[in-house]
Amino acid sequence: MSQVEAADQVEVMDPPLADSNSAVSQLRVPVRPPIHLPQEWFHTLEGPAFGQLKLGAFDNDLTVHGVADPIGTRVRVHGKITDSGGIPVKGALVEIWQSNASGAYRDSLDVSGFPLDPNFIGAGRCMTDAVGNYSFTTIRPGPYPAQFRDGGRAWRAAHIHFSVFGQSIGHRLVTQLYFEGDPLIAHDRMINAIPNKRGQDRLIAKLDIENSISESFGPPRMFPTVDGSGAVVPTPQRTDPGVRLARNPSLLAYRFDVTLRGERATPFE
Ligand SMILES: [Fe+2]
DSSP, X not given: OOHHHHHHTSOOOSOOSSOTTOHHHHHHSOOSOOOOOOTTSGGGOOSOOOTTOOOOTTTTBTTSSSSSOOSSOEEEXXXXXXXXXXXXXXXXXXXXXXXXXXXXXXXXXXXXXXXXXXXXXXXXXXXXXXXXXXXXXXXXXXXXXXXXXXXXXXXXXXXXXXXXXXXXXXXXXXXXXXXXXXXXXXXXXXXXXXXXXXXXXXXXXXXXXXXXXXXOOSSOOOOOOTXXXXXXXXXXXXXXXXXXXXXXXXXXXXXXXXXXXXXXXXXXX
């Protein structure tokens, strides 16, 4: 078998490096030949090197950093990071960033005009545990219309940007996760740049109803009415004692497993 024939038999899972649907992809493609660095430089550094900022206890809960709960459906995105042989990757840094429930990013480059949520920053991080598991609590991001390089505009499906640093700073997967059952996935130009349905499916987090929480919590709340009747229940403030425990714990869980290399590798996006 020739090399060309062998290459033809390899399933392509990643979108083109320079994808006309993605302005970002145009910026990540090298335009100059590689520079060879001395062996002792940082690129041979073993283990994670994440700078000076330590992970905080609630860095993986994007819903508890405001004075009140952010607007939106609370979700837990969790899963396992494995290597090509199915071996869990422990101590990997997982980072996410996303829009709020209205589809807006807290980013000066976001000119959508959609409202920001004062209680939602939209970024979080954690490290995988000893068996490669990670977990984030956040809100389901809203879809938003995006402008593409070719001048076209199209709706993005709800998605969370997802990055994994492996065992060294040079091993990084940057991708996006989508939500099972979202009808916009069929129209999303980013995920459809992946030329293989099985590759696309690997970016779709699966509803995990068993780990979802559906609580009926607390007494019925009464709200002020226009004429002033009805009891006013003040909005709990994050600084109030016990407010973390007093929250309604309901959430929808989604499972998103990531494989870093090999035939079952999660595609870049
Ligand atoms: Fe996005």
